[in-house]
Amino acid sequence: MSLQIKGLTKLYDQQKAVNNITFEVAKGEIVGFLGPNGAGKSTTMKIATGYIPPTSGTVTVGGFDVTDNPMKVKMITGYLPEHNPLYLDLYVHEYLYFIGKIYGWTGDRLKKRVGEMIDMCGLTREQNKRIETLSKGYRQRVGLAQALIHDPEILVLDEPTSGLDPNQLVEIRKLISEVSKDKTVIFSTHIMQEVQALCNRVVVINKGEIVADDALENLMKLDKGNSIVVEFATPLPAELLASLPGIKEVKPVGVATYRITAEAGVDIRPEVFRLAADKNLALIGLKQEESSLETIFQSLTSEDPVQH
């Protein structure tokens, strides 16, 4: 079961929330849907789950068109909306029963499944509590449990880890990677480590347009920047560093700290060290900058959207 989005556009009044985006999530794939706040991630997911209709374009989930066949799509999709809305006045197991019944599960089958979900999501001790008494991490587990209760083939998770503390973050991530083994998953986030931890492909969206859609490794190669950060004890004229061979750019980032970008393939570190020794400058720090997904994300989403 795959998810295909073709030429999807969504207008709110005159504002384009999503502008003609096209991508596909193949069966069994885990795709991270990345973008800054307000990029159109949630809008895309709301359309894919049949909450709001698209202005134009189509979304096909497991072969069914969302607009023409919303019930079929909703039956095979598990959805965790942004901010994880829950019926706070219900008990955990009561809530899961309610959602399960909506999907047409009944009797022993439902009872067994609710038990399984409670085990799987680590809610055993919390199952007889009201949802309103649970902490954010446990609420998130309840949200995941309701999205998974009918064993959906497609899982749509909108910022499943936002607002969690580092421990909860790790636990929820582990849970997601466990449950998504044999499912097609698309999840949105603006946390980069999450993508690295969970998925094999990334779709980056900015201002309603797709700016990157590639495997993680390929995306990492995008950043050809070769920069180091050096720190001296006292400030020194920037020209001094710029005079070194193979330097592209020198940028002060602190009082006596500079980011030096060298041309591709050049290791500038020995040169800087030699310079410091020659001029008798106290070099107190030298660090190679990792080409992280963060910098790629920043470079992809800070510029104006790509012109088509």
Added chain:
Amino acid sequence: MIQVLFKEFNSFLNSLIAYVVMGVFLTAMGLLVWVFPETSVLDYGYADMDTLFSVGPYVLIFLVPAITMKSFSEEKKAGTLELLMTKPLTDWDILLGKFFAGFLLVLFSLLPTLIYYFSIRQLGNPPGNIDTAGVAGSYIGLILLGATFCAVGILASSITSNQIIAFILAAFLCFILFSGFDSLSALSLWSSYALQVKQLGVLYHYDSLSKGLIDSRDLIYFSSVIFLLLSGTKFIMGSRQW
């Protein structure tokens, strides 16, 4: 639909709303019918239930909007409406579930007043001397009225995410629908159409039913008003795309 109905009704029971609504309704009606001298059936001299059926609607004008005000408003505010709407439920499933849950609570509130009927029946001289057909017709009227008010309340609740606005709007609309048209028809503006204006209101049909004659026109009136109100709600639910 049935799952939404159960869930809604359960949450009435869990949140004490059900007990407060039934308690207030029955206390108010009990006081009016049996205790307060101006309206008490004991001082009245006739074995009938007019007090219940003439004051009941005004109590419902306040109670029903209180039951229904949270149905959509709260879900909109909490975001759970998105959750429901992305489940395999049609808009009708959701709104009918909510409508019938409210209606069921109204029915449960009315049910204990049947005791009044049996008590007053015994008080008649000779015992059993009561206009049973009139009472039955009035009950049907009151039940349909409760259903209409529920539909009004759900509509008002679907418009806003603020429960207080939903309540005030629903109470106002219930009042206009119930007796507003009746009062409007007294205006000289449409003197020749006064009856038609009056017939637009609920009170005309409610009175007609309470005479003990179950007229299909009244039943059709009530069902079309309820259907129109629920369709309005459906329309507003569908407007999420705007």
